Amino acid sequence: MATPRNGSIRRALPRRAIALVSVSAMLLLGGNAAGAQEAIPAEETSTTTAEQTTTAEPTTAETTTADVPTAEPSADPAPAEDPAPAPEPATTEPAPSTAEETPGTGEGDEAIAEEEPEATEGDDGEAAEDGGFIESGEPVELPGQLSPGADRPTPRMGRAGGYPDWFTENPAPNPSAPVRCGLRVALVFDLSGSIGAAGEQGSQDAANGVIDELAGTPAEIGIYNFAYEGGQVPQATGGPYSMLDDADVAAARNNAQNLRRPSNAWTNTEAGVKEVPLGLYDIVYFVTDGKPTTNDARTGGYPMGAHAADVTDAIIAANRLKESGTRIVPIGVGLGNTKFFPYRNDIEVGYRATKVRDRLYIIYQGGETVARWTGSRYKDYYRKNGRKEYYRDHPELWSVEETNPYSGRRLLRDLSSRDAPIEVDTYQEVPVRLVEQILAGCRGRVDVTKRIVDDQGNELSRGEGWEFTASTADPVLEDGSERVDSLARVTDAEGRTGFRVDAKKPLEVTLTETAQEGFALSPQEGKNARCFTSKNGKRVPVEVRDKGENGFAVTMPELKNRLGAVDCIVDNREVPTAAARKEPVLGEPVQVNPDGTAELSYTVTVANPSTANEAAAGELFDIIRLPADVVAAGDATVAFAEVDGVEVTGPTATIAQAELTRDSRVRLAESATLAPGKELPVTVTIPVQVEDIAGADWDRLGRCEGDGSTVSPVGVPNSVELAGDEDPADDNACIPLTPPREAVVNIAKVDNEDTLTPLDGSEFALYGSTPDGSIDWDDRITGGPGNDRLAEGVREGRYHLVETKAPEGYALLASPVAVEVTGHAEGYTIALADDADGGLVAVGPGEEDAAADELWVRVADLTTGTLPKTGGTGPAPFALAALLAFAAALAARRRLS
Numbered sequence: 001m002a003t004p005r006n007g008s009i010r011r012a013l014p015r016r017a018i019a020l021v022s023v024s025a026m027l028l029l030g031g032n033a034a035g036a037q038e039a040i041p042a043e044e045t046s047t048t049t050a051e052q053t054t055t056a057e058p059t060t061a062e063t064t065t066a067d068v069p070t071a072e073p074s075a076d077p078a079p080a081e082d083p084a085p086a087p088e089p090a091t092t093e094p095a096p097s098t099a100e101e102t103p104g105t106g107e108g109d110e111a112i113a114e115e116e117p118e119a120t121e122g123d124d125g126e127a128a129e130d131g132g133f134i135e136s137g138e139p140v141e142l143p144g145q146l147s148p149g150a151d152r153p154t155p156r157m158g159r160a161g162g163y164p165d166w167f168t169e170n171p172a173p174n175p176s177a178p179v180r181c182g183l184r185v186a187l188v189f190d191l192s193g194s195i196g197a198a199g200e201q202g203s204q205d206a207a208n209g210v211i212d213e214l215a216g217t218p219a220e221i222g223i224y225n226f227a228y229e230g231g232q233v234p235q236a237t238g239g240p241y242s243m244l245d246d247a248d249v250a251a252a253r254n255n256a257q258n259l260r261r262p263s264n265a266w267t268n269t270e271a272g273v274k275e276v277p278l279g280l281y282d283i284v285y286f287v288t289d290g291k292p293t294t295n296d297a298r299t300g301g302y303p304m305g306a307h308a309a310d311v312t313d314a315i316i317a318a319n320r321l322k323e324s325g326t327r328i329v330p331i332g333v334g335l336g337n338t339k340f341f342p343y344r345n346d347i348e349v350g351y352r353a354t355k356v357r358d359r360l361y362i363i364y365q366g367g368e369t370v371a372r373w374t375g376s377r378y379k380d381y382y383r384k385n386g387r388k389e390y391y392r393d394h395p396e397l398w399s400v401e402e403t404n405p406y407s408g409r410r411l412l413r414d415l416s417s418r419d420a421p422i423e424v425d426t427y428q429e430v431p432v433r434l435v436e437q438i439l440a441g442c443r444g445r446v447d448v449t450k451r452i453v454d455d456q457g458n459e460l461s462r463g464e465g466w467e468f469t470a471s472t473a474d475p476v477l478e479d480g481s482e483r484v485d486s487l488a489r490v491t492d493a494e495g496r497t498g499f500r501v502d503a504k505k506p507l508e509v510t511l512t513e514t515a516q517e518g519f520a521l522s523p524q525e526g527k528n529a530r531c532f533t534s535k536n537g538k539r540v541p542v543e544v545r546d547k548g549e550n551g552f553a554v555t556m557p558e559l560k561n562r563l564g565a566v567d568c569i570v571d572n573r574e575v576p577t578a579a580a581r582k583e584p585v586l587g588e589p590v591q592v593n594p595d596g597t598a599e600l601s602y603t604v605t606v607a608n609p610s611t612a613n614e615a616a617a618g619e620l621f622d623i624i625r626l627p628a629d630v631v632a633a634g635d636a637t638v639a640f641a642e643v644d645g646v647e648v649t650g651p652t653a654t655i656a657q658a659e660l661t662r663d664s665r666v667r668l669a670e671s672a673t674l675a676p677g678k679e680l681p682v683t684v685t686i687p688v689q690v691e692d693i694a695g696a697d698w699d700r701l702g703r704c705e706g707d708g709s710t711v712s713p714v715g716v717p718n719s720v721e722l723a724g725d726e727d728p729a730d731d732n733a734c735i736p737l738t739p740p741r742e743a744v745v746n747i748a749k750v751d752n753e754d755t756l757t758p759l760d761g762s763e764f765a766l767y768g769s770t771p772d773g774s775i776d777w778d779d780r781i782t783g784g785p786g787n788d789r790l791a792e793g794v795r796e797g798r799y800h801l802v803e804t805k806a807p808e809g810y811a812l813l814a815s816p817v818a819v820e821v822t823g824h825a826e827g828y829t830i831a832l833a834d835d836a837d838g839g840l841v842a843v844g845p846g847e848e849d850a851a852a853d854e855l856w857v858r859v860a861d862l863t864t865g866t867l868p869k870t871g872g873t874g875p876a877p878f879a880l881a882a883l884l885a886f887a888a889a890l891a892a893r894r895r896l897s
Contacts, residue, residue, distance in 0.1 A: 216539020
């Protein structure tokens with residue numbers, strides 16, 4: 001009996017059987033895709049010589065919802081007049097096909113030709129040509145493959161790393177998820193037709209469930225979707241949304257409610273991955289129920305089955321996303337054991353090419369046909385740019401097949417990594433599994449978000465580089481593998497930092513920020529911070545207790561026998577920088593006292609230049625710049641004016657003399673706050689001493705130079721320094737010092753017996769001293785008659801009085817008389833260097849009297865022949881009389897003054 005051709009075999013089958021075979025094959029193809037293919041189980045297939053017959057039994061599969069409307073199957077062939085003969089027992093090894101089984105001839109060819117559909121456009125958009133057709137199931141030799149019946153090589157298992165040969169790129173490493181509270185995550189929902197009405201509602205419920213759990217936490221969410229293309233439903237696309245912002249939470253819920261299946265519902269996994277902006281999210285959760293059935297390039301074209309390009313392009317897009325720093329976590333909903341293509345694992349593995357409507361599929365075959373498409377012939381090439389392109393040379397058009405068929409689980413791993421995918425049976429499990437990961441870093445954790453705000457509390461930016469120190473009573477703060485009771489961390493570019501707390505019971509955590517210059521803490525509802533925790537999906541305030549100027553404390557909440565997470569917001573606002581100036585810039589000269597002392601007063605003025613905002617002044621310093629020959633003569637005083645709207649912290653009232661060294665830097669105040677437009681005058685008074693009045697460089701001390709922007713090189717300069725003051729133009733002041741005023745010496749010549757009546761005819765001279773205190777005959781200061789002004793311009797020092805001419809009948813002073821002139825703050829005093837000279841000479845005022853600028857000398861002279869002053873008691877009465885006369889003269893001067 002001749003072996004029937006393929007067409008005859010089909011005619012031998014009843015129409016119901018053929019239809020059942022077609023529907024069953026459709027449901028098997030591509031998992032969720034529909035097809036019109038007959039599947040012939042290998043164990044029921046027998047290939048014989050010309051005398052043998054071949055029969056087939058249909059296979060069945062569970063009914064699934066298709067990604068696209070079910071394709072119309074090819075027209076059933078006309079029923080055969082005679083039933084097919086009973087099948088022969090299947091052979092263990094299929095025999096090679098004979099020449100009579102070659103397709104394209106005989107009755108079967110005619111039947112197939114009758115059912116051939118009209119040509120459709122190929123990949124290049126051109127209509128497929130007649131000719132070049134091969135019958136369904138006809139082997140197409142591919143590189144590395146053998147003809148049916150030849151010895152089979154060991155099937156290839158893919159490239160290095162176990163990836164299939166048709167991969168054009170290996171999956172890239174999947175980044176680790178950041179360990180912190182406040183992740184930014186994207187939810188990408190597959191809205192292809194296969195999810196059905198239940199999946200549509202499930203996607204909405206899943207998205208809303210995640211939002212419910214994360215509302216009030218520092219997380220941020222983006223919602224995206226895809227089907228035939230990315231963002232298939234624009235109303236369900238957006239983000240990231242802050243879960244701390246009520247408006248953002250509402251917007252995210254609106255996106256979730258719009259997650260609906262579109263009418264064109266193929267599965268373009270590549271487009272879904274590309275919907276997520278590169279580098280924007282920490283984690284992307286990719287929620288899907290099946291395989292890709294198309295790609296952006298529409299390379300596969302026909303939606304049944306997952307083509308190599310559909311999978312590879314999705315992996316390439318995923319690699320790009322992972323390389324931007326985003327971790328991909330696929331969520332497989334109801335995957336089960338779904339494969340990407342019907343397969344038989346109990347037959348020898350090989351390849352066979354079939355083409356359906358200008359698309360080629362590679363399927364399993366075991367020597368003979370194990371699967372075939374009904375009612376059509378297929379071409380093995382298409383035309384592109386006027387030339388033939390053979391499908392066997394374009395693996396990107398092939399369906400996905402391996403020895404171990406490519407499964408949904410495998411795809412999710414290759415999009416992400418082996419450890420990343422999450423499988424759930426229903427959409428209701430999605431929120432639980434996602435939130436568990438997203439909030440993993442929030443349990444037992446205190447997070448701080450630093451914001452820079454305006455005066456109304458509106459956020460202007462995030463504060464990067466702000467240091468916060470957390471402290472606890474016990475060492476429960478995680479610092480790597482250690483546990484400490486104090487830990488400092490710095491905020492990142494998003495203004496965030498956090499501390500993990502390794503404890504199970506509620507405890508207090510204190511956080512203190514390190515203040516930054518030019519900023520002030522901006523209270524929120526009267527507190528230094530606002531803190532929240534999440535409870536039942538709601539944002540719940542946590543009590544804040546202020547700790548000092550820049551700190552606050554919170555009690556960690558208990559959550560299921562462990563600590564919950566607290567998120568705190570700390571606001572700072574930029575404040576105007578106070579400015580300081582030093583006065584006088586070029587002061588009026590200060591005359592040194594006769595003793596070389598002087599008081600120098602400088603005024604430091606701290607001012608708030610803003611007329612609208614409060615200003616903060618940092619540490620205020622005075623820099624003492626005494627010249628080399630001027631020293632401090634005592635403690636300095638600091639006087640702060642009392643000004644409404646100005647508060648000073650840590651003012652200094654006195655600067656010890658020991659601190660008033662040359663170029664010393666003395667702090668006047670720790671800080672100050674000034675209301676808008678306010679000024680704070682601070683007066684510094686420094687007592688100084690010119691160490692050598694006679695040798696001082698009065699030209700240098702007596703003038704100032706400059707305009708306040710630089711330190712004067714002459715005079716007595718002084719500077720101010722204020723933290724944050726960016727205007728040095730008026731930070732320097734200077735006061736000139738001038739020599740002290742001088743004294744005059746008046747002299748009177750009297751008789752020893754009549755001390756009140758001046759004698760005419762005497763002359764005197766005043767000489768200076770040598771270094772050892774003796775008379776310097778070369779230093780004649782002045783000379784003149786008695787009873788007159790003897791000398792002017794007298795300063796502190798030792799002088800010598802010499803009588804050069806005595807009145808007639810009187811004797812000259814036997815020797816020069818040395819006197820000491822001493823300067824005081826109030827004036828001068830004069831004293832005899834040798835008390836023995838007091839018998840004939842009296843001087844004043846003395847230290848027991850008030851210092852003055854006029855000095856008096858009264859000289860009593862003896863008549864000729866009187867005993868010299870060194871003998872007898874002759875001069876003694878004069879001394880007493882002279883003193884009485886001086887006292888009377890002094891009293892008279894005081895009355896006149």
